[in-house]
Protein backbone atom coordinates (compact mmCIF):
# COMPACT_ATOMS: atom_id res chain seq x y z
CA UNK A 1 0.00 0.00 0.00
CA UNK A 2 1.38 3.41 -0.87
CA UNK A 3 2.06 5.50 2.15
CA UNK A 4 -0.04 8.57 2.27
CA UNK A 5 0.98 11.14 4.79
CA UNK A 6 -2.21 12.81 5.94
CA UNK A 7 -1.77 16.41 5.03
CA UNK A 8 -3.30 18.66 7.59
CA UNK A 9 -4.69 21.81 6.02
CA UNK A 10 -4.65 24.76 8.37
CA UNK A 11 -8.04 25.77 9.72
CA UNK A 12 -9.22 28.75 7.73
CA UNK A 13 -10.87 31.53 9.69
CA UNK A 14 -12.70 34.52 8.27
CA UNK A 15 -12.30 37.32 10.78
CA UNK A 16 -14.74 40.20 10.29
CA UNK A 17 -13.71 43.10 12.51
CA UNK A 18 -13.49 46.83 11.86
CA UNK A 19 -11.43 47.74 14.90
CA UNK A 20 -7.80 47.58 13.84
CA UNK A 21 -6.44 46.71 17.29
CA UNK A 22 -8.90 43.86 17.80
CA UNK A 23 -8.29 42.65 14.28
CA UNK A 24 -4.53 42.58 14.74
CA UNK A 25 -4.70 40.89 18.12
CA UNK A 26 -7.21 38.24 17.02
CA UNK A 27 -5.30 37.54 13.84
CA UNK A 28 -2.03 37.22 15.73
CA UNK A 29 -3.47 34.81 18.29
CA UNK A 30 -5.14 32.61 15.68
CA UNK A 31 -2.09 32.48 13.44
CA UNK A 32 0.09 31.70 16.42
CA UNK A 33 -2.23 28.75 17.04
CA UNK A 34 -1.67 27.53 13.48
CA UNK A 35 -4.82 28.83 11.86
CA UNK A 36 -5.01 30.72 8.60
CA UNK A 37 -6.80 34.04 8.88
CA UNK A 38 -8.51 36.11 6.26
CA UNK A 39 -9.45 39.54 7.54
CA UNK A 40 -12.47 41.57 6.46
CA UNK A 41 -13.17 45.04 7.82
CA UNK A 42 -16.77 45.38 6.69
CA UNK A 43 -19.66 43.47 5.15
CA UNK A 44 -18.46 44.10 1.61
CA UNK A 45 -15.04 42.59 2.25
CA UNK A 46 -16.66 39.70 4.10
CA UNK A 47 -18.97 38.91 1.17
CA UNK A 48 -16.04 38.99 -1.23
CA UNK A 49 -14.01 36.66 0.98
CA UNK A 50 -16.93 34.23 1.40
CA UNK A 51 -17.56 34.21 -2.32
CA UNK A 52 -13.97 33.26 -3.02
CA UNK A 53 -13.73 30.32 -0.65
CA UNK A 54 -15.75 29.20 2.34
CA UNK A 55 -13.76 29.26 5.59
CA UNK A 56 -14.08 26.66 8.35
CA UNK A 57 -15.51 29.28 10.68
CA UNK A 58 -16.46 32.97 10.68
CA UNK A 59 -15.77 35.29 13.59
CA UNK A 60 -18.20 38.14 13.23
CA UNK A 61 -17.94 41.48 14.96
CA UNK A 62 -21.51 42.69 15.44
CA UNK A 63 -20.80 46.43 15.36
CA UNK A 64 -19.63 47.04 11.83
CA UNK A 65 -19.87 50.24 9.85
CA UNK A 66 -22.76 50.27 7.40
CA UNK A 67 -24.31 46.80 7.38
CA UNK A 68 -23.96 45.37 10.86
CA UNK A 69 -22.82 41.87 11.72
CA UNK A 70 -26.26 40.44 12.46
CA UNK A 71 -27.63 41.62 9.12
CA UNK A 72 -24.67 39.97 7.47
CA UNK A 73 -25.32 36.74 9.37
CA UNK A 74 -28.94 36.77 8.19
CA UNK A 75 -27.69 37.21 4.66
CA UNK A 76 -25.27 34.30 5.08
CA UNK A 77 -28.06 32.04 6.38
CA UNK A 78 -30.20 32.76 3.34
CA UNK A 79 -27.61 31.07 1.11
CA UNK A 80 -28.06 27.30 1.16
CA UNK A 81 -24.32 26.68 0.78
CA UNK A 82 -23.56 28.82 3.85
CA UNK A 83 -26.37 27.64 6.09
CA UNK A 84 -24.12 25.26 8.04
CA UNK A 85 -21.14 27.60 8.22
CA UNK A 86 -20.21 28.13 11.88
CA UNK A 87 -20.53 31.84 12.67
CA UNK A 88 -19.40 33.09 16.06
CA UNK A 89 -20.38 36.56 17.20
CA UNK A 90 -17.42 38.58 18.42
CA UNK A 91 -18.61 41.56 20.36
CA UNK A 92 -18.30 43.71 23.41
CA UNK A 93 -22.06 43.63 24.00
CA UNK A 94 -22.71 42.19 27.40
CA UNK A 95 -26.26 43.32 27.90
CA UNK A 96 -28.82 40.88 29.15
CA UNK A 97 -30.47 39.21 26.20
CA UNK A 98 -27.66 39.92 23.73
CA UNK A 99 -26.49 36.33 23.66
CA UNK A 100 -30.02 35.18 22.88
CA UNK A 101 -30.33 37.88 20.23
CA UNK A 102 -27.14 36.71 18.50
CA UNK A 103 -28.15 33.05 18.61
CA UNK A 104 -31.65 33.86 17.36
CA UNK A 105 -30.01 35.93 14.62
CA UNK A 106 -28.24 32.89 13.24
CA UNK A 107 -24.94 32.87 15.13
CA UNK A 108 -23.72 29.52 16.46
CA UNK A 109 -21.99 30.99 19.45
CA UNK A 110 -20.53 34.02 21.08
CA UNK A 111 -17.08 35.20 22.17
CA UNK A 112 -17.06 38.39 24.18
CA UNK A 113 -14.54 41.19 23.90
CA UNK A 114 -12.11 42.31 25.14
CA UNK A 115 -10.25 39.40 23.59
CA UNK A 116 -8.79 37.08 26.21
CA UNK A 117 -5.24 36.49 25.04
CA UNK A 118 -4.87 33.18 26.87
CA UNK A 119 -8.15 31.59 25.75
CA UNK A 120 -9.09 33.10 22.44
CA UNK A 121 -7.67 30.54 19.98
CA UNK A 122 -8.85 27.72 22.23
CA UNK A 123 -12.37 29.19 22.32
CA UNK A 124 -12.42 29.36 18.54
CA UNK A 125 -11.33 25.71 18.30
CA UNK A 126 -14.00 24.71 20.79
CA UNK A 127 -16.67 26.43 18.70
CA UNK A 128 -15.31 24.68 15.62
CA UNK A 129 -15.60 21.31 17.33
CA UNK A 130 -19.16 22.12 18.43
CA UNK A 131 -20.04 23.05 14.86
CA UNK A 132 -18.58 19.81 13.50
CA UNK A 133 -20.69 17.87 15.99
CA UNK A 134 -23.83 19.64 14.83
CA UNK A 135 -23.12 18.96 11.19
CA UNK A 136 -21.67 15.45 11.37
CA UNK A 137 -24.25 13.91 13.62
CA UNK A 138 -23.71 10.22 13.05
CA UNK A 139 -25.87 9.33 16.04
Ligand code: MN
Nearest residue numbers: 018061063064
Ligand atom coordinates in the same frame (compact mmCIF):
# COMPACT_ATOMS: atom_id res chain seq x y z
MN1 MN B 1 -16.75 46.89 15.43
